Amino acid sequence: MNTKSTCLPTFERFRAVNKAFPKTQEISEIKQRGEKVFGWLCTYVPEEIIHAAGILPVRITGYPREMELEDANAYLYINNCSFSRSCFQMGISGEYDYLDGVVAGSTCDGARRLFDLWRHYIDIPYSHILTVPRKFTSRAHSLYYDQVKLFKSSLEQYLETHIDDAKLLNSIQVYNEARGKLKKLYELRKADKTPISGSETMEVLNASFRMTKESFNKHLDILLDELSRSREKHHGEARLMVMGSVMNNPEFIKSIEDLGGLVVTDELCTSTRYWSDPVVVDGVEPLEAISKRYLNNYPCARMVPSEERFDRIKKMIREYRVDGVISQIIRYCVPYAHDLPLITQRLQEIGIPILSLDVEYGTSGSGQVRTRVQAFLEMLEARKR
């Protein structure tokens, strides 16, 4: 693929935010004004509630490279994934020292242990974890709704304020707007020649976790406009989908695209699963609408039945005309590792090859990854002939 970077000013701005993160200018300005910033850990944490309380939610991530995890290894047992260890390493070395609170969901063990240790070892004024059910039944829904209510009241108690429906509705609107615009960005990638590459899309998504949503929406609007007029087009020998464990590293996607593939879509909690479904306030309380959206959203591999997720993946493969799927699984990421044989079989049934890579969080194009990806692309090319 042609990897000449898109020279769009707005895109460069997103990239600058990511480069500065975790200490961006916007965040330090917010802190100087005496406002609060919260970190969140899992896509099952309803961001709207944090936003409605007047707090900036930022997603806790590691760096886009494999880190030295000396301190984290001392606190976290080795079979915690390298994502949780990378985040904790940054936390314990003070890189997130501006956070006023940490909110997590008890989805996988990695997130859960990370939250426990964060609360225990890192000085943090507020912390909360939501219990997240694994099913989509009505009992699961009422359990999760209770959890969301509990989170809201705990936050209200901590801030000594009241989060009313008007504030919630406003936050829902802001977040839905971001979701809609990200969806538009993805629509552009359905074309034969796309104005934005996969690695660049990842930069945009990373920025969405790290800016105020209002500012992000404004900039994304400009970017969409710039992209519609951009002459720069990306084309690949094969159209690829990336799926698997949490991954927000543009370098990893770039290393795939450098070898001639074009990543057109993904199934990751940092991308599609972050923006896919809007909150629908349709005759229900805003809080209930939020809880419904978060539980029914494009599911994580821990949710059952898995078919819910597989069906969505197959639908995306059709819509984005995907030739092959690259699954990247962080070691000890149990939900995804256990789902792999199942999804491999489902994809075989529809004739889509899958390459599975064992990686660590932050891995980019190591020699082993490159050999596998290159061979996979050659295989896809031979299939086309």
Add this chain to the structure above:
Amino acid sequence: MIVAGIDIGSRASKAVVIRDNEIVSSHIGDTGPESVKSSKMAMESAIKNTGSSMEDVEYIVATGYGRVLVPFASENVSEISCHARGINWFYPDVRTILDMGGQDCKAIRCDEEGNVINFVMNDKCAGGTGRFLEMIAQTLNVELNQAGDLALESCNAIAFNTICAVFAKSEALSHLRHGVKKSDVLAGLNEAISMRCLNLLRKVNIEKEFTITGGIAKNKGMVAKISEKVGYNPVLAEDPQIIGALGAALFARDRCTGIKPQGESKIQYGYNDATGDYYITIDQSKCDGCGDCVNICPANIFEIYVKNGNQPKACISEAARNKLSQLCPGSQQCNQVQGNNCSVACKKEAIRLSW
């Protein structure tokens, strides 16, 4: 028509030269610390046997772990595709391939034309690969090329708890101290390694037409153990170690005979160090030899060449190739200073920098 394939593995560098429909020469040498030098040596030795010279070779494809760092190759293809293609030359019936190399093991499935259908590789761990066997042979004070025959003498193989290179070494030593025969230790290790290979093979489905390639396929003890586990006898090429290079040579021949348009050719130059691989790719099919890159580069690394009276093309000058790490700061850095660089300046979008 003379074409060549070169396979820079982690332990050995292999080169194969093909004239029309015949393998005219092959060479196997060690991959030293400088893979560029090893690739040159392997290629030159292989060419020397043919009575031709480097200029006569029309097209060279590189493969293997060091494939991006072969300065004289026109293109690189992954070793997985090359092994499938190479074995297809000898045994078109083969559908399952186990490639046992110096640092990794791969199980490959291919079709009747030698196209890869599926493949798996071992993970980061190099336990049970060529380097591992080398180390164990050293520990036991056995010549590597005799280790296979020695293992066959065993009638009481020791069960190993691990194939972790570090632990297996100490386990082997402790068995020796307790008076266990070397042959039994080797047979035990082969047993453990072949179990691991069987698991890899199962992931791609084993068929009766099955082969082993790579250096370890020359180890009779290992081959015997694997066929015992698999339940089929593998068909072995005369020299299983050169199959990757042969596949690369066959891809090179394809390019020349137009089976796949020659226009796809990309030349790569670069180096690697502890922080990663760095290379510049020049897509020869897009390059029109305009010389914009020559003019823009502050370090003067580009030049225009004309081969066989064809259209002029850009390349990295001979003098700059070995000093690329000092001369070229990479696309981002160069951009900051100049606001422009070779990949931006190239109107045909033929130049790409990996860093």
